Amino acid sequence: MKKKSPSSRKQADQLCRWLRLFYTKGWVTGTGGGICTAMGPETVLMAPTGVHKEEVTPSDLFVVRRRDGTVLRPARNRSLAVSECNPIFCTVMNLRGAGSVMHSHALSAVLAADLAGPRDFLIIDELEMLKGIRGVSNQAKHAVPVIPNTARERELTDQVRRVLEVPAGAESFCILVRNHGAYIWGDDLWETKRHAEIYHFLFEAVNARQDRLRGSREG
Numbered sequence: 001m002k003k004k005s006p007s008s009r010k011q012a013d014q015l016c017r018w019l020r021l022f023y024t025k026g027w028v029t030g031t032g033g034g035i036c037t038a039m040g041p042e043t044v045l046m047a048p049t050g051v052h053k054e055e056v057t058p059s060d061l062f063v064v065r066r067r068d069g070t071v072l073r074p075a076r077n078r079s080l081a082v083s084e085c086n087p088i089f090c091t092v093m094n095l096r097g098a099g100s101v102m103h104s105h106a107l108s109a110v111l112a113a114d115l116a117g118p119r120d121f122l123i124i125d126e127l128e129m130l131k132g133i134r135g136v137s138n139q140a141k142h143a144v145p146v147i148p149n150t151a152r153e154r155e156l157t158d159q160v161r162r163v164l165e166v167p168a169g170a171e172s173f174c175i176l177v178r179n180h181g182a183y184i185w186g187d188d189l190w191e192t193k194r195h196a197e198i199y200h201f202l203f204e205a206v207n208a209r210q211d212r213l214r215g216s217r218e219g
Ligand SMILES: [Zn+2]
Pocket: 032, 033, 103, 105, 153, 180, 181
């Protein structure tokens, strides 16, 4: 049976709930971060930029065209602007077939990107939680792409497009941005939430292991 898509009202409520949840986890604090979800094959529901994400309500959300990010319906509050992530979100949806994408400013993501050193990928392995990523086993050497930061969020779009075409990162549902955070996606809001929880756990795990290693070398 074909999966019934939830109503746009239900999706809007869920998206706002996820923002509140992500805020409590420290992933979208200080007005940073964001989220979007597909409403159908053509349209995407998207959070606004520059606002306290834990306060966002359904009437603050934008509807954009998935193909190119054009705003089709602005937020009811006309002083709001659509997420700075708009072109990045649309790029991930169009190139990876994602149904929802979140953007995190978590400290654990910033520190995990540091661990990649000069390399373009962070390799994560030997963790049971890897199984929480669709198609990945706990035996995997999971390669997460790492890209440099830019002055403006939207300037990341070309790098995101390029890195999504690199075969080594094909199993990843995440891109780390140095000194900034991460983009994480899934089939829908639920899978994006699961992947966000899994990847943030993995970031914390690799950081903690690195700290322990450093401690044992110094001790
Ligand atoms: Zn950001």
